[in-house]
Amino acid sequence: MKVYAGPPAAARQYLEADRGRADDYYLAEGSGLARRFAGLGGRVEERAALTGETYETWVAGRDPDTSEPRGRLRTDERAVRFVEVVVNGPKSWSLAAAVHPDIAAAYDAAQDHAATEIIGWLTGHATTRVGPRGGQVQVPVEVLEAVTVRHYTSRAGDPHRHMHLHLHLHLHLHLHLHLQINARVFAAGQWRGLHTVGVRDFLAAVNGIGHAAVACDPQFQAALAAHGYTVDATGEILELAEYIGPFSARAAQIGRNRDRYERDWMTAHPGEHPGPARRWAWDTRAWADGRPDKVTPRSSADLIARWRGELAALGYRDPEQPVALRPTSVGALDRDRTVEQILIRLAAGRSAWNAADLRVEAERLIAGAGMVVEAGVRAELAEDLTARALTRCVPLLEHAALPEHVRAWTSPAVVEVEADLAARLAARGTHRGSDADLRPDLAAGRDQLDAGQAATAAALAGDRPLVVVEGAAGAGKTTTLAATRKLMADRGRRLMVVTPTLKAAKVASGEVGVATGSAAWLAFQHGWRWTGDGAWTRLTVGQADPVTGTVYAGTGDGARLRPGDLLVVDEAGMLDQDTARGLLTVADECQVRVALLGDRHQLPAVGRGGVLDLALRAADPAACLTLDAVHRFVRTDDAGRTVPDTDYAELTLAMRRDDDPKAVFDALHLEARSACTPILSPGRSRWPCLPRPRMPTGGGGRGGGHPRAGRRAQRRHSGPAGGRRPRRRHERCRDQGGTADRRRGPDRHPPQRPGPGRGQPRHLDRHRGARSHRRAHRRRGRLRRHDPRAHRQHRPPRRS
Numbered sequence: 001m002k003v004y005a006g007p008p009a010a011a012r013q014y015l016e017a018d019r020g021r022a023d024d025y026y027l028a029e030g031s032g033l034a035r036r037f038a039g040l041g042g043r044v045e046e047r048a049a050l051t052g053e054t055y056e057t058w059v060a061g062r063d064p065d066t067s068e069p070r071g072r073l074r075t076d077e078r079a080v081r082f083v084e085v086v087v088n089g090p091k092s093w094s095l096a097a098a099v100h101p102d103i104a105a106a107y108d109a110a111q112d113h114a115a116t117e118i119i120g121w122l123t124g125h126a127t128t129r130v131g132p133r134g135g136q137v138q139v140p141v142e143v144l145e146a147v148t149v150r151h152y153t154s155r156a157g158d159p160h161r162h163m164h165l166h167l168h169l170h171l172h173l174h175l176h177l178h179l180q181i182n183a184r185v186f187a188a189g190q191w192r193g194l195h196t197v198g199v200r201d202f203l204a205a206v207n208g209i210g211h212a213a214v215a216c217d218p219q220f221q222a223a224l225a226a227h228g229y230t231v232d233a234t235g236e237i238l239e240l241a242e243y244i245g246p247f248s249a250r251a252a253q254i255g256r257n258r259d260r261y262e263r264d265w266m267t268a269h270p271g272e273h274p275g276p277a278r279r280w281a282w283d284t285r286a287w288a289d290g291r292p293d294k295v296t297p298r299s300s301a302d303l304i305a306r307w308r309g310e311l312a313a314l315g316y317r318d319p320e321q322p323v324a325l326r327p328t329s330v331g332a333l334d335r336d337r338t339v340e341q342i343l344i345r346l347a348a349g350r351s352a353w354n355a356a357d358l359r360v361e362a363e364r365l366i367a368g369a370g371m372v373v374e375a376g377v378r379a380e381l382a383e384d385l386t387a388r389a390l391t392r393c394v395p396l397l398e399h400a401a402l403p404e405h406v407r408a409w410t411s412p413a414v415v416e417v418e419a420d421l422a423a424r425l426a427a428r429g430t431h432r433g434s435d436a437d438l439r440p441d442l443a444a445g446r447d448q449l450d451a452g453q454a455a456t457a458a459a460l461a462g463d464r465p466l467v468v469v470e471g472a473a474g475a476g477k478t479t480t481l482a483a484t485r486k487l488m489a490d491r492g493r494r495l496m497v498v499t500p501t502l503k504a505a506k507v508a509s510g511e512v513g514v515a516t517g518s519a520a521w522l523a524f525q526h527g528w529r530w531t532g533d534g535a536w537t538r539l540t541v542g543q544a545d546p547v548t549g550t551v552y553a554g555t556g557d558g559a560r561l562r563p564g565d566l567l568v569v570d571e572a573g574m575l576d577q578d579t580a581r582g583l584l585t586v587a588d589e590c591q592v593r594v595a596l597l598g599d600r601h602q603l604p605a606v607g608r609g610g611v612l613d614l615a616l617r618a619a620d621p622a623a624c625l626t627l628d629a630v631h632r633f634v635r636t637d638d639a640g641r642t643v644p645d646t647d648y649a650e651l652t653l654a655m656r657r658d659d660d661p662k663a664v665f666d667a668l669h670l671e672a673r674s675a676c677t678p679i680l681s682p683g684r685s686r687w688p689c690l691p692r693p694r695m696p697t698g699g700g701g702r703g704g705g706h707p708r709a710g711r712r713a714q715r716r717h718s719g720p721a722g723g724r725r726p727r728r729r730h731e732r733c734r735d736q737g738g739t740a741d742r743r744r745g746p747d748r749h750p751p752q753r754p755g756p757g758r759g760q761p762r763h764l765d766r767h768r769g770a771r772s773h774r775r776a777h778r779r780r781g782r783l784r785r786h787d788p789r790a791h792r793q794h795r796p797p798r799r800s
Contacts (some may be wrong), residue, residue, distance in 0.1 A: 001083045001203050003196055008059035011081065012052050013280070034147040036064070037116070039123025044116045050147055058147065061184045065684040071191030082180045083196055085203060085783035087114065087210035091244045092237035096229060098251035098307040099318070106223040107214070108150065113375055114213035115179055118206055119146050125356065125404060128185050130191040138195060138403045143186035148179055198405035201354060208360030209382075211235065215367040216378050221325060228319025233368040243314050257286035265567060292699060327372035330381055338365055339388045341533055343411045348534025348578075351414055351608045352396055352407040358389045414608065417577055421611070424584040425618035426464065428594065432620050434465035436487060454482045456625045460566060460595055461487040464623045467595040468615045471627030472656060474649070475598055480627070481512045481568065494565045498522050498583070500574040500605070508570055515558060519575060523582040527552055533608070536578050561590035572615075578606035601656055628653070 004011060004272050012033075028441050034050045036058070054064040059081050061073045073079070097104035127138040168340045185194045214220060215235045224230075261282045274282075342361040346353050346760060362385040366378060373381075393409040402408055435458035444587050449457060459467050461484050471477050485495045497516045499505045509516040527539040531547070539545060539552040561567065567587050569575060575598075587594050596615050605611070616624055630649035 001200055003295060004081050004084060005078055006081065008056040008081065011059045012056040012657070018496075034149045036204065037119050037146045037148065038105070039119045039146070040633070042120070042124065044120045044123070051390050054517070055147065058145075058182065061182070070186075080193070080196060082182050083199055084180055085206055087179060087207055089211060089214055089617045090234070090236045091247065091666040092213070092240040093235075095240045095243060095247065095307075095311070096224065096227070096237055097312065098304055099796055100223070100227055103220075103223045103227065106217070109222040110214040110217035110764035111150070112148075112216065115146075115148050116208045117213050117375055117379065118179065118209055119144065121209055122181065122199070122202070122206070125202060126185065127195045127405075128180075128187045129190050129195055130192070137401065138198075139183040139188050141187045141194070144180045144194075145184075146180060147182075160265045169171045198403065201405040201407070202356045205356035205360045205363075208363040212363035212367040212378060212382070213375060216371050216373055218372050218374065221327070221372045225325040226322050228321055228323050233370070235367060240316070243311060243316055246314055247311070254286045254289075257289045258282050261285065304308055325372065326370075328370045330371065330373060330377060333366075333369060333371075335385060335388060338362070338385055339392065341365060342385065342389045343392060343413065344531075344535045345534045346386060347411055347414045348607055350407075351610075352410050354407045354409065355386060355390055355391075355406055356405065358386045358393075358409075359383075362386050362389070417581055418608075418614075421581045421584065422614050422618065424581075424588060425615050426659040429618040429620055429623075431465045432622065434462050435459050435464070436461035436491075443800055449483055450476070450629055451481070451625050452476075452625070452629055453483070456480045456627060457483045458658075459623060459625055460484040460568075461491070463593070464620065465593055466615065466619045466623060468595070468612065468619050468624045469595065469597045469610070469627065470599055470625075471597075472599070472601075472630050472652060474630045474633065474652075475627035476629070477570075477627060478508070478511045481508070481514075481570075481597075484566075485512055485514050488566060493564065495568060496522075496561065496565060497570055498566045499570045500576075500579070501571070504571050517559070519569060519579050519583060522559055523579060523586065526582070527555075528582045534578070536582070538582075561586070561592045563591040565590070565592040566595060567592050568597060569594045570597045571602070572596040573600050573602045573609070573612050574598070574605050576605040576609060577611060578607065580611045616704070 023554055033052050033055050036047045036050050038045055038047055046732070050058055050064055056619050057067055058064040061081070062069050077448075093107060097107045123141060125140045126144060128141055129136040130139050131137050181194070181199065182194070183194045184191050186192075215231075221231075224237065229239055231237055231669075262274065265278070266272075342358055342365065345361050346357055358381060362382045366382060371378065371381075390409070393406060393411055393413060397406070397408040399408075418504075435455075437458070456469055457480050458467075460480070469477065469480075481495075481497065488495050495512075495514050497505070497508045497512060497514055499508060499516070499522070500519050502518045502521075505516040508514075527541075528536060529539060529545060529547070530536045537546075541552060541554045544551050567583070569580075569583065572580075575596075584594065596612060597600045598612050600612050630652060633645040634642050634650045635645040635648070643656045651664065651667055654660075
């Protein structure tokens with residue numbers, strides 16, 4: 001979703017520029033540039049098409065027929081014009097449409113129906129705000145306008161039918177099929193601005209409705225079956241799936257070309273922003289770059305012939321005969337079981353949701369079940385499943401006028417897991433225990449530890465049931481664990497380390513010298529099982545796995561834990577609650593101690609997280625430790641010696657402490673631009689503008705953490721506390737510890753834990769899209785006015 005706040009003329013140029021691209025013949029057809037729709041109290045009607053001039057008027061927030069302003073219009077550069085959302089289907093649908101004209105016609109009609117359905121749904125759920133600042137209330141919109149422009153290709157010229165949804169703050173909807181929703185809406189007797197936050201929270205529902213509307217369309221499915229095509233549960237056409245990669249690869253190549261042009265231009269023109277004309281030139285150049293012998297087709301016949309020729313060259317042949325269309329009937333769907341699946345799937349990725357999230361899961365399950373029904377029947381079924389699921393949810397907020405988009409619902413299962421997790425942590429926190437005595441070891445000089453590392457090693461080697469350690473990347477957590485292993489071995493006890501990902505486990509094994517594995521692997525060894533939807537169960541010895549049929553024979557030798565052992569969960573900030581509950585259950589049964597090492601400033605869990613927060617609240621304060629000295633960064637002094645780079649280490653910690661983000665950002669900018677910084681005399685700081693440190697905080701993770709800056713303004717630049725940053729030519733800041741590990745996906749260690757969203761079409765992976773969207777929004781919400789990124793999009797929205 002893109003919120004467009006640029007000038008209306010730029011938005012018009014963005015659409016009209018497509019006339020010079022591969023799908024010129026499509027845009028040239030028809031009576032105007034864009035089709036215009038209006039949602040009015042439960043119905044959607046089509047109005048006069050928009051030309052270039054009237055489209056520009058409409059984007060500006062004026063009536064395209066009379067040019068009258070729709071309410072009080074903002075004229076500043078931050079005035080939101082519309083919101084654009086891309087609604088597309090699997091690439092194989094576009095390939096089939098490129099080969100067969102009747103499939104193309106059915107696909108186009110299905111997209112039109114999807115656009116109408118989306119506009120109608122948004123009209124019934126979008127809101128605007130009424131009242132003075134600080135006392136505003138949300139009211140439903142009465143009129144919402146949208147425009148659609150159909151596109152048949154990607155920017156690379158590959159077959160790719162898709163829809164963009166642009167929400168205009170005097171609402172308009174625009175399909176790519178561009179679907180643009182105008183930011184001006186009519187509500188409470190006058191034109192007002194659309195509440196874009198609510199639309200953002202409905203984004204998944206918009207995509208889910210659009211996908212299901214096409215996937216379940218009778219005419220589209222009949223056209224596919226007539227040509228011998230079959231689809232899987234994700235909607236992908238099986239006969240064309242293997243040819244998607246080559247077509248997408250070209251799009252990626254052209255995208256890389258375009259990104260390279262932009263990088264080079266921005267480097268040569270610091271502080272400037274490229275305009276629409278320059279971006280159009282980059283698009284044209286990117287298409288031709290590397291393919292001087294190719295000419296961009298200018299007619300539909302040439303373009304389709306090229307696509308067919310490329311498919312034939314890849315070995316594609318049309319299916320020989322039609323296939324029977326055998327859809328699932330509405331009555332065959334177990335609605336109670338489907339509602340249970342909806343709640344399980346949502347709980348796998350988050351702790352709270354809204355009714356729109358329930359609706360999108362209902363749409364996905366309907367489409368995945370293979371139903372082929374008219375739009376009205378499918379919509380009624382989806383609404384019924386949504387209503388049933390909502391009755392099984394638990395409210396998190398008691399507020400009579402709670403806006404619909406607020407995620408204020410959860411399930412009893414989510415509450416139960418978190419309560420059990422908190423209770424197990426609290427039980428461990430009530431037993432204070434004591435630290436190990438390290439004085440003999442320190443006196444013997446066996447380990448070169450600083451004071452913080454020594455205190456942490458003493459706590460880990462002691463007898464506390466629960467220890468929580470936070471520390472920035474490079475603070476010496478790996479060194480501390482290695483020292484702890486030696487101390488425990490001297491006392492006849494063992495240390496086992498698990499991590500959320502297998503890659504991190506392999507790194508820990510090599511650096512600490514102990515048996516390691518993924519957290520999912522250890523849980524699996526002790527009988528825990530989970531489905532692709534996220535439902536967790538536990539097998540007893542001799543019980544057959546319901547999925548594989550394999551009889552569970554008990555815990556393997558490498559995963560056995562003995563009383564008194566220490567189970568260390570590294571990168572615990574990335575641990576989800578279900579896995580954490582499984583590990584704590586195993587730890588309680590085996591009577592082992594637990595230590596959580598991690599960083600709340602690092603990447604969060606893929607599923608429901610917050611495990612470190614729960615542990616810090618439950619643990620004995622004496623068992624909560626912070627490693628606040630960063631050892632990783634070094635520099636070369638004027639004598640050619642490698643010495644600790646304490647200035648840069650302090651800069652990374654200042655980011656974590658939220659110390660004066662403007663000064664920190666300026667220091668980072670200076671650091672990134674200087675390939676070689678002159679070496680200063682001892683005691684002098686390279687950045688005197690930085691505030692002196694206050695109480696240090698923990699965070700970071702071994703090798704891979706992005707420190708969470710106060711406003712996250714620094715995220716785009718180098719991540720000094722373990723993230724990427726420019727290398728100095730004289731290696732003044734060589735990385736001396738750990739290996740970066742930014743994997744957040746499902747563990748690949750057999751037996752593999754199915755990740756949330758597995759089995760969904762890639763373009764509809766709810767957890768990938770939802771999570772990246774949440775992170776982006778969280779960054780935007782924390783920016784300040786001095787942050788150079790704290791502004792809205794001022795360029796035309798890009799096509800996918």
